[in-house]
Amino acid sequence: MTQILPLFKREFFGYFRSPVAYVFLIVFLVVSSGLTFYLGRFFDARVASLDAFFSMQPWIYTFFISAVGMRLWAEEKRSGTWELLLTLPVRISEAVMGKFLAGWAFIATGILLTFPLMMTVGYLGDPDWGPIFTGYVGSILMAGSFLAVCSFTSALTKNQVISFVISIVINLGLVFLGWSVFTNLLAFLPLAWVDALSNFSYTTHFNGFTRGLIAFKDLVFFLSLSFVSLLLTVLVLER
Amino acid sequence: MIEVQSLHKRYGSINAVNGVSFEVNRGEILGFLGPNGAGKSTTMKMITGFLRPTSGTVLVDGLDVQEHPVxxxxxIGYMxxxxxxxxxxxxxEFLDFIADIRGFEDPTQKEDAIDRVCDLCRLNSVRHQSIETLSKGYKQRxxxxxxVLHDPPVLILDEPTDGLDPNQKKEVRKIIKAMAKDKAIILSTHILEEVRALCTRIIIIAKGQVIVDESPDSLxxxxxxxxxxxxxFEELDLExxxxxxxxxxEVAAVEINEGAVEVYPKNKQSIEALVLKFCRENQWHISHFEMIPVSLDEVFWELTA
Incomplete structure (x- = not known):
């Protein structure tokens, strides 16, 4: 497992070797706070919490993390560098892990850079810091699951656009399942079924975190979704 | 050192590699020849463990690539x-990354290894340039x-001199030759003179099969x-x-071609001394005498066309 570190380093700093990383970070921050203020009506709520910010995140991640994750393997396949990578003395699982962790760290950097929002609520009111802290923990965990799904779709193809589209479809589906507007459409189904379905959603499991709760089942959901997606990535690459 | 046993690779209905077997020992430089699409690269990719063979095995130092990939x-050093x-x-940065993956832990050792290959491949002038801005020759180097960063006992080079200018080609060949003594090297190429200058053995692959496996001389x-x-001759009746x-x-056949007499020996033996002596004894005055230059190209053409 020692091989993960050099892979991680190469991949993580690789993001900053191209302008894409900076464009991504800036747009991500602008969109995150923009949606919080305008769509989330941050000020109108007159509550010192980041609920408006967190509730937007599954939607933002669907697009932004797919954009980061689409290149994970597709780019290596297109440029042929995966031939070099997979003939170096690394296990495929190590390569998958190294690249995933680097992408995750990059996204986590973006998430943590939203700290001015936190400072804003701190300045304007007297927020409960507990849910804000767990919200960030949940947010980063959830981002990991989004990215792991992208890692899988990216390994399927050498075309980044295809990877992007498929990962959006899967991730959007997993967001929809827990969205009240969508579940209301399923009212014709027995309630138990709807509940079961929404158990597969990011939103369902993320809600606890934003209320200051770190529940075991939510942790298990995000970690196992990441694990399964990464396992599928390894299987696809082992071909 | 490398043993390849009845290797097959099938893509759908196409047999890219169809039962390739050979061995390479330490000190040998094996030249892989063949038309495009003959299965050279596919075979090399299976030896390096990048592609999984449909059937057959590759052993390096007695270990199966499928079972002990790492x-x-x-x-293996693979290009x-x-x-x-x-x-x-x-x-x-790139060489540093490769060194990390190759397990150089001591920083001075790592630095030394990187310095060594930069000297060897004349990369010192571009060390701090990003690779995408380099010319093809530099990228290749x-x-x-x-x-070769980790001085591997097995070296697999897929068209190592492709895209280099004649001087660089010569240099790379020199480097490969100098390293060959204690390594097993497989290289593929389209340049037949390169094989002749460099390789101790030649394998020609066509349509996924080995059709020749012998020394450059016997080829x-x-x-x-x-x-x-x-x-x-000067003023002689050629008939x-x-x-x-x-x-x-010792002579198998004699032909007259464009004013010259062409003499073909039996069993491809060397007959120039004999023929010269014979001409002198007959007091024939020779105006021009040469061994007909032969090239691998013709052999290659006959075998694969």
Whole structure:
């Protein structure tokens, strides 16, 4: 497992070797706070919490993390560098892990850079810091699951656009399942079924975190979704 | 060192590699020849463990590549075709990354190894340039440097001199030759003179099968004009010369071609001393005497066309 570190380093700093990383970070921050203020009506709520910010995140991640994750393997396949990578003395699982962790760290950097929002609520009111802290923990965990799904779709193809589209479809589906507007459409189904379905959603499991709760089942959901997606990535690459 | 046993690779209904077997020992440089699409690269990719064979085995140092991929990859230096390298990194960053993966832990040792390959491949002037800005020749040399960084006992080079200018080609060949003593090297190429200058053994692959596995010399012997002579005489009836030369027991055939007599030996043996002596005894005055130059190209053409 020692091989993960050099892979991680190469991949993580690789993001900053191209302008894409900076464009991504800036747009991500602008969109995150923009949606919080305008769509989330941050000020109108007159509550010192980041609920408006967190509730937007599954939607933002669907697009932004797919954009980061689409290149994970597709780019290596297109440029042929995966031939070099997979003939170096690394296990495929190590390569998958190294690249995933680097992408995750990059996204986590973006998430943590939203700290001015936190400072804003701190300045304007007297927020409960507990849910804000767990919200960030949940947010980063959830981002990991989004990215792991992208890692899988990216390994399927050498075309980044295809990877992007498929990962959006899967991730959007997993967001929809827990969205009240969508579940209301399923009212014709027995309630138990709807509940079961929404158990597969990011939103369902993320809600606890934003209320200051770190529940075991939510942790298990995000970690196992990441694990399964990464396992599928390894299987696809082992071909 | 490397044992390849009845390797097959099938893509759908196409047999890219169809039962390839050979061995390479330490000290050998094996030249892989074949038309495009013959299965050279596919075979090399299976030896390096990048592609999984449909059937057959590859053993390196007695270990099966499928069962022990990591220890085998540690022993192999591989230079893929077209040098796919992370373009956004600088040469130094890239080699540093490879050194980390190759397990150089001591920083001075790592630095030494990187210095060594940069000297060897003349990369010092571009060490801090990002790879995508380099010319093809430099990129190719970065790919080569990466493959030899850990001084591997097995070296697999897919068209190592492709895209280099004649001077660089010569240099890379010199480097490969200098390293060959204690390594097993497989290289593929389209340049036949390169094989002749460099390799101790040649394998020709066509349609996924090995059709020739022998030394460059014996491959040259397959040329029908191997050791044949072309002689021009001063004022002589060539027909007479032809008849007389035919009488020699070592001579297989004599032909007249563009004013010269072409003498073909039996069993491709060397006959120039014998024929010269015979001409002198008959007091024929020779104006021009040469061994007909033979090339691998013709042999290659006959075998694969």
């Amino acid at each position: 220890p085998i990859k540690e022993r 893929p075709e077209n040098g796919p390298i992370y373009g956004e990194m600088t040469v130094e 970065v790919g080569f440097a990466q493959a 040259m012997r397959r040329n029908k004009r191997y050791n044949a002579l072309a002689i021009q 007479v010369v032809k008849q007389d030369l035919k009488e020699l027991p």
